[in-house]
Amino acid sequence: xxxxxxxxxxxxxxxxxxxxxxxxxxxxxxxxxxxxxxxxxxxxxxxxxxxxxxxxxxxxxxxxxxxxxxxxxxxxxxxxxxxxxxxxxxxxxxxxxxxxxxxxxxxxxxxxxxxxxxxxxxxxxxxxxxxxxxxxxxxxxxxxxxxxxxxxxxxxxxxxxxxxxxxxxxxxxxxxxxxxxxxxxxxxxxxxxxxxxxxxxxxxxxxxxxxxxxxxxxxxxxxxxxxxxxxxxxxxxxxxxxxxxxxxxxxxxxxxxxxxxxxxxxxxxxxxxxxxxxxxxxxxxxxxxxxxxxxxxxxxxxxxxxxxxxxxxxxxxxxxxxxxxxxxxxxxxxxxxxxxxxxxxxxxxxxxxxxxxxxxxxxxxxxxxxxxxxxxxxxxxxxxxxxxxxxxxxxxxxxxxxxxxxxxxxxxxxxxxxxxxxxxxxxxxxxxxxxxxxxxxxxxxxxxxxxxxxxxxxxxxxxxxxxxxxxxxxxxxxxxxxxxxxxxxxxxxxxxxxxxxxxxxxxxxxxx
Amino acid sequence: xxxxxxxxxxxxxxxxxxxxxxxxxxxxxxxxxxxxxxxxxxxxxxxxxxxxxxxxxxxxxxxxxxxxxxxxxxxxxxxxxxxxxxxxxxxxxxxxxxxxxxxxxxxxxxxxxxxxxxxxxxxxxxxxxxxxxxxxxxxxxxxxxxxxxxxxxxxxxxxxxxxxxxxxxxxxxxxxxxxxxxxxxxxxxxxxxxxxxxxxxxxxxxxxxxxxxxxxxxxxxxxxxxxxxxxxxxxxxxxxxxxxxxxxxxxxxxxxxxxxxxxxxxxxxxxxxxxxxxxxxxxxxxxxxxxxxxxxxxxxxxxxxxxxxxxxxxxxxxxxxxxxxxxxxxxxxxxxxxxxxxxxxxxxxxxxxxxx
Numbered sequence: 001x002x003x004x005x006x007x008x009x010x011x012x013x014x015x016x017x018x019x020x021x022x023x024x025x026x027x028x029x030x031x032x033x034x035x036x037x038x039x040x041x042x043x044x045x046x047x048x049x050x051x052x053x054x055x056x057x058x059x060x061x062x063x064x065x066x067x068x069x070x071x072x073x074x075x076x077x078x079x080x081x082x083x084x085x086x087x088x089x090x091x092x093x094x095x096x097x098x099x100x101x102x103x104x105x106x107x108x109x110x111x112x113x114x115x116x117x118x119x120x121x122x123x124x125x126x127x128x129x130x131x132x133x134x135x136x137x138x139x140x141x142x143x144x145x146x147x148x149x150x151x152x153x154x155x156x157x158x159x160x161x162x163x164x165x166x167x168x169x170x171x172x173x174x175x176x177x178x179x180x181x182x183x184x185x186x187x188x189x190x191x192x193x194x195x196x197x198x199x200x201x202x203x204x205x206x207x208x209x210x211x212x213x214x215x216x217x218x219x220x221x222x223x224x225x226x227x228x229x230x231x232x233x234x235x236x237x238x239x240x241x242x243x244x245x246x247x248x249x250x251x252x253x254x255x256x257x258x259x260x261x262x263x264x265x266x267x268x269x270x271x272x273x274x275x276x277x278x279x280x281x282x283x284x285x286x287x288x289x290x291x292x293x294x295x296x297x298x299x300x301x302x303x304x305x306x307x308x309x310x311x312x313x314x315x316x317x318x319x320x321x322x323x324x325x326x327x328x329x330x331x332x333x334x335x336x337x338x339x340x341x342x343x344x345x346x347x348x349x350x351x352x353x354x355x356x357x358x359x360x361x362x363x364x365x366x367x368x369x370x371x372x373x374x375x376x377x378x379x380x381x382x383x384x385x386x387x388x389x390x391x392x393x394x395x396x397x398x399x400x401x402x403x404x405x406x407x408x409x410x411x412x413x414x415x416x417x418x419x420x421x422x423x424x425x426x427x428x429x430x431x432x433x434x435x436x437x438x439x440x441x442x443x444x445x446x447x448x449x450x451x452x453x454x455x456x457x458x459x460x461x462x463x464x465x466x467x468x469x470x471x472x473x474x475x476x477x478x479x480x481x482x483x484x485x486x487x488x489x490x491x492x493x494x495x496x497x498x499x500x501x502x503x504x505x506x507x508x509x510x511x512x
Numbered sequence: 513x514x515x516x517x518x519x520x521x522x523x524x525x526x527x528x529x530x531x532x533x534x535x536x537x538x539x540x541x542x543x544x545x546x547x548x549x550x551x552x553x554x555x556x557x558x559x560x561x562x563x564x565x566x567x568x569x570x571x572x573x574x575x576x577x578x579x580x581x582x583x584x585x586x587x588x589x590x591x592x593x594x595x596x597x598x599x600x601x602x603x604x605x606x607x608x609x610x611x612x613x614x615x616x617x618x619x620x621x622x623x624x625x626x627x628x629x630x631x632x633x634x635x636x637x638x639x640x641x642x643x644x645x646x647x648x649x650x651x652x653x654x655x656x657x658x659x660x661x662x663x664x665x666x667x668x669x670x671x672x673x674x675x676x677x678x679x680x681x682x683x684x685x686x687x688x689x690x691x692x693x694x695x696x697x698x699x700x701x702x703x704x705x706x707x708x709x710x711x712x713x714x715x716x717x718x719x720x721x722x723x724x725x726x727x728x729x730x731x732x733x734x735x736x737x738x739x740x741x742x743x744x745x746x747x748x749x750x751x752x753x754x755x756x757x758x759x760x761x762x763x764x765x766x767x768x769x770x771x772x773x774x775x776x777x778x779x780x781x782x783x784x785x786x787x788x789x790x791x792x793x794x795x796x797x798x799x800x801x802x803x804x805x806x807x808x809x810x811x812x813x814x815x816x817x818x819x820x821x822x823x824x825x826x827x828x829x830x831x832x833x834x835x836x837x838x839x840x841x842x843x844x845x846x847x848x849x850x851x852x853x854x855x856x857x858x859x860x861x862x863x864x865x866x867x868x
Contacts, residue, residue: 310751332753341751349751352744354811354861363741363752366734375732 003067005030005200006084006169012058013046021046021057022224026202028169028217033191033201034230035211038221039245039408039436044204047221048173052076052086065169083168085159087175093155095144100126102143103158129157132165134193149183152176153190166198173204177434180296181462188214206434208238220244242437262287264320266456267339267425272306272315272326274299278482279315282475284425284456289447291459291471295498300477301344304429304460308341309334319424335364338424342415342431350414351402357413358384358398364421387416392442408439415446425456432466444470464491464498560860564807564817568824575831582834586711592826594712597705597781598623599826600719601774602797603804603818604726605767610801611730611813612763613743618659618674619771619797621681622652624790626775628685631696631784641698645776652772653765655681660764664757678791685787695784705780715777720819722770727815739763743813796846800825803853811861825849 006028013021021043028034038044049055051063056073063070065082093102100119103126108117126139135153143151152175159170176187191214195201205211211218212233218241220228228244263286272280284290294300306313309331317324322337334341343349351360362380369379384398391412395405402410411431418426428447432440447470451457461467467474468491476484476497484497575583582588602623609616626648633644655677662673705715730736741749742759750756779785803825804817825846832841 308751309753330753330755331751332755335753343751348745349747352741352748354744355740359737359740363737363748366737367753370734370737372735373733375734375737 002030004028004064005032005066006202007062007064008047008051009062011047011050011061011063013043013050013055014058020224021050021221024221024224024226025229026219026226027230028200028202030200031195031198032217033195033203033215035215035218035233036202036204036221037206037208037211037218037241037245039406039438042221042245043224044221045173046224048171048204050074051079051084051171053079066167080162083163084171085161085163085168086171086173087152087155087159089174089177091151091155091175093143093151093158096142098140098142099130099137099146099154100139102154103129103139103161105158125161126157129161133157133160133190135190147183148179149186152179152183152187156187156190156194160194160199163199169200169202170194171202174206174434176203176205176207176210182296184210206436208241208437211241212236212238222247245436246438263454266454267317267319269307270316270318272303272317273313274302274306274477278480280477280483284458286424286454286456287451288473289451289457289459289471291461291467291474292477293460293462293464293467293474293494293498294477296462298477298479300460301429303477304341304343304427304458307334307339307425307427307458308343309339310341310343321424335421335423338422339427340364340418340421340423340425341427342418342429344429344433346407346410346414351410351417353403353410354401356399356401357388357393357395357405360402360413361387361398361417361420364417368421383420387413387420391416391446406436406439408435408442411435411439411443412446415443419446419450423455425458426450427458427460429460430462431459432461432463440466464494467491467494560810560863561808564803564820564824568820568827571824571831572827575827575834579831579834583831588830588834590712592823592830594716596822596826597713597715597719598774598778598793599796599800599822600819601722601770601777602793603800603822604722604815605770605774606797606801607726607804607813607815607818608770609763609767611743612739612760613746614663614760614763615670616659616674616764616767617671617794618655618677618681619767619774620790620792620794621678621685622655622768622771623775623778623793624685624785624787625655625681626652626772627778627785627790628689628694628787630776630779631694632688634696634698635694641696641701644696645701648779649769649772649776652775653769656765656768656771659768660761663764664761678794682787682790685790689785689787691788693784693786696779697783701780702783705777713781715781718777723815723819730815740812795850796822796825799846799850799853802857803849805857806853806860811857821853 004027006026008024008026011021011024011026012019024043024047026036026047036044036047046055050057050061051074053074053076061072063072063074065079065084068082070079070082094105100123104117104122109121109125110117123139130137130139133153133156135150135157137146137150137153143154146154155175156170156172160168163170172191176184179187188210191201191203203215215233217230218228218233218236219226219230220241222245227247231244265283266286266288268281268283270281272282274280282290292300292303302311302313305311306315306326307317309329312329313326315326317326317334317337317339319337319339324333324337347353358380361384362375365379365383366375370376381398387393388395388398393405393409393412393416395409402413405413415428415431431443431447435443444466447457447459459467459471468489472487474486474488474494476486476494478498486493486497488494572583602619605619605623606616629651630644630648633639633647634641639647659670659674659677662668663670705713707714709717728736730740738749738754739759741752741754742756746756749759775785800821801813801818803821804815804819805811805813806817807820808814808817828849829842829845832845
């Protein structure tokens, strides 16, 4: 038995009366890629924060790196000296500075006497770090000019700067989360190279697919306890993993896609201009879920903002309640004709996290349900209670701050907030981004229920599985080509259409 | 290829171990601190909400015991509660911009320009007093418009704009007053502020009414809810159909208008103004607004909390003065009060999980 690279034992964390982490164990062997998974609120971020010294654990925890015990609470400097390196989900890079500066920050090579940074040697050191990881990135390029995969690579390179090759442990805290699918493979290759050198990798991820294809072992947390302690991933399926995380099995969403339940046209879009694309026409029927996807970065991500009134474009949108010219619309005007947008980034665009669930839910309705001199509280309270009940939002009450909720529950609040406006057309932008499997299933089935009640739903997403599970038809958009319309249950068909469109190969799929 | 037996085995087996260890832990540590430390929810919420009021009561009790014949009198009561109207209006002015997520450092100077302009116009330019008052308050609103233009439309840092405006207006006040104390004698003007009603000057009730109106607007009207969301997350507000820039713009204008009314009350109460003193009004107003976030609705800017804070600070200073500390104590108390208040409010906000 070799000495494990990282061994954490009896890790617990208690806040007042609630225990969020209960006697957790985590063992990572040298050169291993180890995943840490669990639903939101299962305690995995608490464990990570204990390892990075952000939280102090309860008494009784033991932590050792390469057999050498570390004192607790973790002092990040000594953990770093022992070989721990961390990359957070936002990567912590400064966009307008160069790769070299971003890699050097905190540990610049300076002149011993004047304290001036030796830029030449700093760039050389950065180049060396990048070469060690076999990365072909110019150290003098600004980070914002790099593609997403290279940005993630720079983040990893910075973390590994001080780590002796073949030793240490790289902790990736959802660092791959915001990467577009097309670039994920590059980063996975890099992670494999890092592990092949002997450095261990511990990664927190929400993507079960990523866990199964990339990692060797997985530790699963549920409700603050370890329920799967370093399980080999090669014999697991996504369903096994989901069952471990949830403690029950999740059913795939099954919708009746026969189209028998459609009503009239809920919304029709004509001549919508997206940069570089042909004018776009689309009718969405009542009760229909239409998916829209494409290659990330080609402009289809702007569609929800154009339709929601957040940004202007050219084109017309018509619903039963009226018609709006998209070149001079506002969010308010779109809401008036019954179009609501559930935006993508819930923290930046979706919810005011410092305010309560009730206040957030009531926001889109205060103008409509309130009088200019008085907004009653009754309907706000009942709306909040109904939403919590209906979507199964895990909270102690409607007065809790949104900040206190886990990501999946925040997403449910966001969904409920916009559904409460009773729209004709509900637009959802990446609704399952960074939510766990349980919340994902809840959200997707809520989408289906919404459609069944007669609302038209437009789902803009880059998740092929979400699209095929919920949508009646999926439209793949690519600049300079006619949109491709798919009716399929196989996510691979969607991926094939997205990438074949990119390669400009005509597809035999049903073209509208 | 899946191996369900592995998975099931792990699910059922592993939680048992921690449960066992929990049981063996319990006898050795029978009373974990959780049970002793944990207070009932209502008490914790109450403590967070009303801690400042409790400190206020304790402070008053202390002064009462130390100097009973000075502190425990009706005169003291009316000095504390009847002297803060200008502060109330100015603090409400700061509050209005703060709720919308903005900062306006020029309110004291805006108040100063109104308080200077009214006597100057009425005496040196022989303008009818009513017109002078209207022009004075209108000047304040214009200052707010200019602030709003640069901050909201031109997108310049609000610190730079409002600090610049503060200094500029101070210069203008000094110019039109020739750096002298200006005054206006008018019984009618005096009356709108100091006319006693139920033992207190009438302007005391203006302050209470203003705070109640602002508290109501923030909590119970669409406008107020919109302002709160703009202050909390402008992008969320925008995507909910709120005209964010209009609200930011309005907050500067209304804030300056309230500062102008503070100037009007100041002139009406005192009868004159020394423009060089205007900046000394800024810090107490900021201190009150920030200290107000530690009470009633902890973690949020709130009008009633601000009122409590104003009278809390005044009680503290008044008592210290009765104990024989001279004028310098005011600056020490307000300065320390501001820092402690902001720190306290931050601690409370970080710890609070519910909206008040």
